[in-house]
Amino acid sequence: MKRDYYQVLNVGRDSSSEEIKRAFRKIALECHPDRCPGDHEAEERFKEANEAYAILSNPESRQRYDQHGFEGLRGHPGFEDFGAHPFESLFQDIFDEFFGARGGRQGRQDSRGRRGEDLLYSLRISFVEAYQGAEKEVQLSRNATCPECRGHRAKAGSGEKTCSKCRGRGEVYLRQGFITVAQTCRQCRGRGRIVDEPCPHCRGNGRVPGEKKLKVKIPPGVDTGVRLRVESEGEGGIEGGEAGDLYLQLEVESHPLFKREGANLHLEIPLSFSQAAVGDDLEVPTPEGQEKVKIKPGVQTGDTVSLKGRGMPSLNGYERGNLYLHLLVETPTGLTKRQKELLAEFDRIESEKGSGSKVQRFWEMVREIFQ
Template structure:
């Protein structure tokens, strides 16, 4: 998609242009989970949306890139930075004009340039604990490598590529256009200057074959779903001396059966009985560091939050950890037998308003409202 056709990055993340960094991060996390390929298998539209969201976040989460984007739009963040002025090599406009005039006047003979390898993407699913504390994973990456049968020439063993008869090895053809002598890339050899008459059976004339390599990925502590890890030079192999592409590892964190995460805090809801809430008790609760004893004071209400500082998720590329929050959920008993029912009815009969101050306060306010 051309830059002019791209959706506005703020619209992509569904935020206002004056959104804070925290709002941008929150929007990205929500959309990344919604459109993640693992949740939308086979949905090309969702896959494309996921890529657009990642691209938008990569720009808007970086203060310098965001400032350039706000001033110059997509042209300000495509292809690096600006030159000191004009349409030089560092300018995004330089590439535009180079594409138009480079072929016409023969400024960029394509056959003489190395081609950079393709960037690759790998979706890596890890557990909640692995995301919290980091992990090293071995992954198998498919890629195109130089064909050893023909040494990358594309020609069958014992033969060699022939000089292109159309451009005579120049990679370009010239013709007269008005007052100008115009050069265009040779369509017969695609600018290579040579053609393969007898293709190599191993690579079918392409000069490369599919293979796979095993690499190690170090996932840092504190990652979340949607985080992209860049491994420079681990992508597709370059040709004609071109550099290798990069590998982008996109993280997907599996849901935990007990914990959930908000920023760097871990939240866990613990059910307790009415008697435990009323009389107080000591319970054992799970944390990322193992089981910990927690004192529940008497009179604890449902929804009360107990904070264990420093037992949450480590900060990504930072210092310290979040907190572990335990939310007490008072469970109302069900399937009572007759004796249990009688005891509860007796308790209700002898209980005064002092035993339920919240209820007393609520009904007092309701009476004032309707009086």
């Protein structure tokens, strides 16, 4: 047996829509399944009240009910069809009372607008540009705040109205089973308002796609992986929101000679057998050009010469890294007959001299152990 809707909500037949709303809110607050989990009676009462409110809050269906009773509602949305009712509108009225005021969210959007998204671009620079610093031109594709409506979406002189679907909340509430979930309103995309007449230039988006060339200063000392932030050069803001930032993710090309390790540079210097033995004056490359370096006689593979302050500048601008020269003695190969004769001669003198070289000491030790 179906109860009369006015009885269900405990209101008079001549009550105002405001009274009906208040009555429903009271019952909904008492019997909402989120408040009374597992209480079957409360659940039934809630469903009953919900259906009654769906019919009586709508002037057209209320009139049909008044004139023809339940008979007049056959096929009407909401009648005996709890699941088909658009819950979002129903629940918004009471939702705030369950979960606390959510007004802050919309208020924020109103006062400051929506900030534009940050953009991330990667930028490849040469080793020399990283060493000296550079000014690079970057071509950006991005959405800029519409110059016509300044991001406010509306045609000049036209206004805005509250979104009918979410009633300005920017969110709609959906029931799935006995769980109520909040979703961003699709009609207004969470703004809570809809423009009367969209700006013709941006078609109401508030932004227009565009290209921009931008000059960017690269400080000396940057390395691969460094992200530079360029303020307010990201996507444009909407409704008075500020623009996002542009981030440039740097990739520094490697150098054919210098290996980089933080601010330090490493360079391998191959030496001929005789250069290593006799010593030499070399003009070695540095990032600043060539520089005279003295190679002492008798250097070995693996010896290093450090040139202080000839590495990369550091980003803080105060220090510089070092340049390390790694010496590598090359053993001659493909000897001619004459070269072999000369080296045999060289060896004879070396052993007569008793130089105490590693080679001589090693074989002396072997002989002592095995004899």
